[in-house]
Amino acid sequence: MERNKPYLSRKNGDLWLTEDEYDNLKVSYRIKDVIFDQQSSFQDVMILESYHFGRMLVLDGIVQTTSVDGHIYNEMISHVPMSIHPDPKKVLIIGGGDCGVAKELCKYDGVEHIDMVEIDELVVKTCIEHLPDVSGRLADPRVHFVFDDGVIFAAGKKNEYDLIIVDSSDPIGPAKVLFEKDFYQSLHEALKEDGIMVCQSQSPIFHADVMKQSYTRISELFEEAKMYTAVVPTYPGGFWSFTIGSKQHIQPNPSKVSDKETKYVNEQIVNSCFSLPQFITEIL
Amino acid sequence: MERNKPYLSRKNGDLWLTEDEYDNLKVSYRIKDVIFDQQSSFQDVMILESYHFGRMLVLDGIVQTTSVDGHIYNEMISHVPMSIHPDPKKVLIIGGGDCGVAKELCKYDGVEHIDMVEIDELVVKTCIEHLPDVSGRLADPRVHFVFDDGVIFAAGKKNEYDLIIVDSSDPIGPAKVLFEKDFYQSLHEALKEDGIMVCQSQSPIFHADVMKQSYTRISELFEEAKMYTAVVPTYPGGFWSFTIGSKQHIQPNPSKVSDKETKYVNEQIVNSCFSLPQFITEIL
Numbered sequence: 297m298e299r300n301k302p303y304l305s306r307k308n309g310d311l312w313l314t315e316d317e318y319d320n321l322k323v324s325y326r327i328k329d330v331i332f333d334q335q336s337s338f339q340d341v342m343i344l345e346s347y348h349f350g351r352m353l354v355l356d357g358i359v360q361t362t363s364v365d366g367h368i369y370n371e372m373i374s375h376v377p378m379s380i381h382p383d384p385k386k387v388l389i390i391g392g393g394d395c396g397v398a399k400e401l402c403k404y405d406g407v408e409h410i411d412m413v414e415i416d417e418l419v420v421k422t423c424i425e426h427l428p429d430v431s432g433r434l435a436d437p438r439v440h441f442v443f444d445d446g447v448i449f450a451a452g453k454k455n456e457y458d459l460i461i462v463d464s465s466d467p468i469g470p471a472k473v474l475f476e477k478d479f480y481q482s483l484h485e486a487l488k489e490d491g492i493m494v495c496q497s498q499s500p501i502f503h504a505d506v507m508k509q510s511y512t513r514i515s516e517l518f519e520e521a522k523m524y525t526a527v528v529p530t531y532p533g534g535f536w537s538f539t540i541g542s543k544q545h546i547q548p549n550p551s552k553v554s555d556k557e558t559k560y561v562n563e564q565i566v567n568s569c570f571s572l573p574q575f576i577t578e579i580l
Numbered sequence: 581m582e583r584n585k586p587y588l589s590r591k592n593g594d595l596w597l598t599e600d601e602y603d604n605l606k607v608s609y610r611i612k613d614v615i616f617d618q619q620s621s622f623q624d625v626m627i628l629e630s631y632h633f634g635r636m637l638v639l640d641g642i643v644q645t646t647s648v649d650g651h652i653y654n655e656m657i658s659h660v661p662m663s664i665h666p667d668p669k670k671v672l673i674i675g676g677g678d679c680g681v682a683k684e685l686c687k688y689d690g691v692e693h694i695d696m697v698e699i700d701e702l703v704v705k706t707c708i709e710h711l712p713d714v715s716g717r718l719a720d721p722r723v724h725f726v727f728d729d730g731v732i733f734a735a736g737k738k739n740e741y742d743l744i745i746v747d748s749s750d751p752i753g754p755a756k757v758l759f760e761k762d763f764y765q766s767l768h769e770a771l772k773e774d775g776i777m778v779c780q781s782q783s784p785i786f787h788a789d790v791m792k793q794s795y796t797r798i799s800e801l802f803e804e805a806k807m808y809t810a811v812v813p814t815y816p817g818g819f820w821s822f823t824i825g826s827k828q829h830i831q832p833n834p835s836k837v838s839d840k841e842t843k844y845v846n847e848q849i850v851n852s853c854f855s856l857p858q859f860i861t862e863i864l
Contacts, residue, residue, distance in 0.1 A: 312606075348605045
């Protein structure tokens, strides 16, 4: 197996995964066990049991989410917009193959219908089976899986969703279009008149240009744009930004999260996550 | 040079630093240039010019602070307690060899005297000369350098300081005593009756036991203990905790930082940094 995968290697009998995401920074994880390993039509899908981060979803050699910290990202991209929209019933998730976002949304009784559009069915099936800490073995009848291109799916929708969550990978390769203005425009049209969207907008430290571009594009299209941040230990730099676009001005209501079973998000965090460090304020 | 340092290696002509801090996680940085390299009586002191994080202070092969993100840690451990104490005049810094904490404190006109007790003189001299982004080439007459053991220095002081900042390395080897109850007790005695102390209390994710222990020990000794967090990209997991011990109950006054030239800290951050994620609240 390792012969065909430059990101897997053996040293003194131990298996290591080395991410090749950056030319100037390499992170290597000691691996206890390969739980799952299969090539889909789109990418190399692995579930690895690591010593430091527990089970990890690894796509084409890049760590996407882990048992130790996957909940932080998934809770932050879900509960923060849920605390803002007064009554979200119909939700669209674009991406989110690890099922963690859908799992968090299912904690709200008011949510009636979730369309989850993920291009790679193998990622979804694998995470439900082998990454239960993140996916919660998602099996909720409100979740409707669509294994298709999120851009094409969203472009066909008008005035339909209360909330759209874009849980994309980095803006290289196929995910690049998920950071384009045309895509945000189609989300604006797919939302109801009081709808809101949220997307991950990369690292404020290492991708300040992408972050600013997302924020600017969303600001231009939506009545209101808001940025918030969270710590995501397995992402480079550990610091991540999210951008919300609202078609109407709506105040967050942090008490909406108070009865939810969460590990990271609570009322205090929903209140404080919009406080931005000085350098981000200056970039925006 | 590289032959004697297991953490430096060459691959395809490029120099790489690989931190050996964890058995199960290795981070490697591509190095443009070795700016400074000398063994002190205590450790191997290097300043490396990296591609990803700019100049880095590296002690015994472990990255301590960098040009790209050093200000976050130094601003957070300085301005947050400065916003709490109503009128800090005399300050003790234990550790802080990169001079970044002293640099931040010198932004306050009310500060009259800073004792900076760092065991390794070579670290201080090197950072002043070769790491100006962090040290600001510190040369303020209010800063009094003491090149000695911080534990012994603090033990000889009674009722003398308004603020004590413990800018320690990790609780292994020589820095272990800086996390002991006896040490916190000596800080309590070295503080005036309305004095406060702050220390870094490690990663909430990877050193939850140390974090809880610091918080518990400080809670038991001081009238009030408060924990806050910040993102420090070059520290493992990117998420770091700080613990304040106050001899009197004092409310933060975030407006004290508003006229300071900072890159990370602002009024919003001082207000929000005490909002703790749910899992930290549960640990404490």
